[in-house]
Amino acid sequence: MAANWLGLLSIGVFYLIILGTGIWASKKARHEENKSPGSRSEVAMVGGRNLNIWVSIFTMTATWVGGGYILGNAEVVYDPTKGLVWAIGPFAFAMNLVLGGLFFIKPIRSKNYVTLMDPFQEKYGNTVGAVLFIPALMGDILWVACILELRIVVMDVSSSLAVGISASVAILYTLMGGLYSVAYTDVIQLSFMLIGLWLCVPFILTSPHAANFTVAAVTNVHQENWLGKLEPEDTGRWIDDILLLGIGGICYQAFYQRVLSTATDAQAKMTCYAGAVLCPILGIPSLIIGAVAASTNWNQTTYGSPSPYEQGKAGMILPIALEHLCPFYISVVGIGSLAASVMSSADSALLSSASQLGRNIFKNIASEKTILVVVKVSVLLCGLMGMALAMTTSSVHLFWVVSADVLYSMMSPQVICIFFLPRWVNQYGACSGFVLALLLRALVGEPLIGLPDVLPLPWDKIQEDGHRHRLFPFRTAIMLATIGTILLVSQLAEWLERLLKRDAGRERNAYYLAKIQMDVERQQNKQKFNIFFSHIMKRYSNEHLCIKHTDDGIYQFGTF
Structure with a gap:
C-alpha cells in the first residue's frame, strides 16, 4: 500500500501543477479582458483572438491527443479481432x-x-440554429465521456474516484479562466504526455514477459497477430471509419475555438499543420504498448490469467500494461501522462459545449454577465454528464467512435453546406437534412449502444446473435445523402416560393388591369352619353328639358 500511496502522491503533485497553471492563466485572462476590444465572453471563449502561436499549437495538439486517442489506439492494436490495420x-x-x-x-x-x-x-x-446545436452538444458530451474513461488501476483506486478526480480538476480550472486556462494548462499536459509516454516505451519493449513483438506482428504467439488483416470485403467499412474521424472532426467547436483564437489566418493554418505532425508522433507510444500487450503471456505476469481481453478489459490495456510490464516508478510517470491526456481534451470539450450554449442559445435573451454565468454553469453540467457516461462502460473506443459518428452523420453535411454552398441552401433544406440523417442513423442501428439495426443494407452479414455486420460504408452514405437532401429541398423550397410569388403577382396584376379596364369603359360610356344628350339638347332647345347627372353615374331627364 505504501507504493500505492506514493503513486497517488505523484499524481496529486501533477494535478496541483496543472491547477496552479490554470489559476495563473485565469489571472492572465482577467488582465486580457481589461485591454481587449471584444466582450468578456469573447475573451473566455476565444482568448481575445491574440493567443501566442506556440501556445496555440500546443493546445490544438493536446485537444486532439486525449484519453480516447491514447487509450483507443492501444485498445485497437491489442484487440485480436482488429489489430494495427484498424488503428486509424x-x-x-x-x-x-x-x-x-x-x-x-x-x-x-x-x-x-x-x-x-x-x-x-x-x-x-x-430557432434552426438551436436545433442544429443538439447534435453538436451530444458530440461534445460523448467526447467528454470518452476522454474521462481512464481507470487508474496502477494506483489501486476505484474507477469512479479516478474519473471524478480528473474531471473535477479539469472543471475547476476551466471555470476559472476559460480558454486561457485551458490553453496554458495544455502546454504542461502535452509536455507530460510527450515525455512520459515515450519514456515508458523502452521498458515496455524490454519486458521479460513479452515475446518479440516484431515476430508477434505476423505470427500467432499468445493470441492473434497484432498487425491484423484487412479483408477485401471490409474495405468499405475501413474507409468509412477513416472518413468518420478525418472529416467528423471539423464539426467540433474545440477545433474552431483554437483557430479563432490566433491573430492571423497564417498562424491558424500553422497551428493546424503543426498539430497534424505532432498527433501521430504522440500516438506511436500507445500503438507500441498495444502491440507489446498483444505479444505478452499474461499468465506469467502479476496480472495472471485470464488475459485482459478475455476479461473484457481491452479498453484499459494501456494502464494495465504499464502496471504489469513496467517498473513501478516508470508506471507512475506513464499514468501521469494518461491523466494529462484526460484533462487536455476534457477541458476543451467542456469549454466547447459551454461556449455554444452561452453564446448561441442565450445571446439574444441575456446580458453579457448572464452569458458568462451560463458558460460556467454549462461547464459544470456537461462535466457531470460526461462523468456519468464514462462510468457506464469500459470501452474507450466505443465513446470515441460514437461521438464522431453523431457529428459525421448529422453535422458534417450542415458544416460543408453552410461554408461552401451557402447560396444554394436555406432553413428548409437544413431541417430536412437533419431529420433525414437522424432517421437513417437510427434505422441503421448501433449494437454497441443497444440500438436495433432495422434497415437492411447491401453486403450485410447476419451474425449468430442476430445482429447485422455492416460492410457497407453507411456513415459516408448518410452524409452524402444528407448533403443531397439539403440542396434538393432548399432549391425546391426556393422554386415553390418563386412560384407562389409569381402567382400572387399575376393575381394582383389581373385585379389592377380589370379595374383599369372598368374605369376606361365607364369613361367611354360617359363620353357617349354626353354626345347623345348634346344632340337631344340641340333638338329640344326651346323646351325646358333638363338633364341631371347624379354622383352614381345615372342620367335623369325632366324639368327641374
Whole structure:
C-alpha cells in the first residue's frame, strides 16, 4: 500500500501543477479582458483572438491527443479481432487537421465568428440554429465521456474516484479562466504526455514477459497477430471509419475555438499543420504498448490469467500494461501522462459545449454577465454528464467512435453546406437534412449502444446473435445523402416560393388591369352619353328639358 500511496502522491503533485497553471492563466485572462476590444465572453471563449502561436499549437495538439486517442489506439492494436490495420486514429486526426487548415479556416475567420453555430444562426435564424446545436452538444458530451474513461488501476483506486478526480480538476480550472486556462494548462499536459509516454516505451519493449513483438506482428504467439488483416470485403467499412474521424472532426467547436483564437489566418493554418505532425508522433507510444500487450503471456505476469481481453478489459490495456510490464516508478510517470491526456481534451470539450450554449442559445435573451454565468454553469453540467457516461462502460473506443459518428452523420453535411454552398441552401433544406440523417442513423442501428439495426443494407452479414455486420460504408452514405437532401429541398423550397410569388403577382396584376379596364369603359360610356344628350339638347332647345347627372353615374331627364 505504501507504493500505492506514493503513486497517488505523484499524481496529486501533477494535478496541483496543472491547477496552479490554470489559476495563473485565469489571472492572465482577467488582465486580457481589461485591454481587449471584444466582450468578456469573447475573451473566455476565444482568448481575445491574440493567443501566442506556440501556445496555440500546443493546445490544438493536446485537444486532439486525449484519453480516447491514447487509450483507443492501444485498445485497437491489442484487440485480436482488429489489430494495427484498424488503428486509424493517428492518420485520420492528421488528415482532419490538414483539411481544416486548407479549407475551413478562411470561412470561419472571415466574419469574426466566435462559435461554429454563428454562421448557422446568421443564415437560418436562431430557432434552426438551436436545433442544429443538439447534435453538436451530444458530440461534445460523448467526447467528454470518452476522454474521462481512464481507470487508474496502477494506483489501486476505484474507477469512479479516478474519473471524478480528473474531471473535477479539469472543471475547476476551466471555470476559472476559460480558454486561457485551458490553453496554458495544455502546454504542461502535452509536455507530460510527450515525455512520459515515450519514456515508458523502452521498458515496455524490454519486458521479460513479452515475446518479440516484431515476430508477434505476423505470427500467432499468445493470441492473434497484432498487425491484423484487412479483408477485401471490409474495405468499405475501413474507409468509412477513416472518413468518420478525418472529416467528423471539423464539426467540433474545440477545433474552431483554437483557430479563432490566433491573430492571423497564417498562424491558424500553422497551428493546424503543426498539430497534424505532432498527433501521430504522440500516438506511436500507445500503438507500441498495444502491440507489446498483444505479444505478452499474461499468465506469467502479476496480472495472471485470464488475459485482459478475455476479461473484457481491452479498453484499459494501456494502464494495465504499464502496471504489469513496467517498473513501478516508470508506471507512475506513464499514468501521469494518461491523466494529462484526460484533462487536455476534457477541458476543451467542456469549454466547447459551454461556449455554444452561452453564446448561441442565450445571446439574444441575456446580458453579457448572464452569458458568462451560463458558460460556467454549462461547464459544470456537461462535466457531470460526461462523468456519468464514462462510468457506464469500459470501452474507450466505443465513446470515441460514437461521438464522431453523431457529428459525421448529422453535422458534417450542415458544416460543408453552410461554408461552401451557402447560396444554394436555406432553413428548409437544413431541417430536412437533419431529420433525414437522424432517421437513417437510427434505422441503421448501433449494437454497441443497444440500438436495433432495422434497415437492411447491401453486403450485410447476419451474425449468430442476430445482429447485422455492416460492410457497407453507411456513415459516408448518410452524409452524402444528407448533403443531397439539403440542396434538393432548399432549391425546391426556393422554386415553390418563386412560384407562389409569381402567382400572387399575376393575381394582383389581373385585379389592377380589370379595374383599369372598368374605369376606361365607364369613361367611354360617359363620353357617349354626353354626345347623345348634346344632340337631344340641340333638338329640344326651346323646351325646358333638363338633364341631371347624379354622383352614381345615372342620367335623369325632366324639368327641374
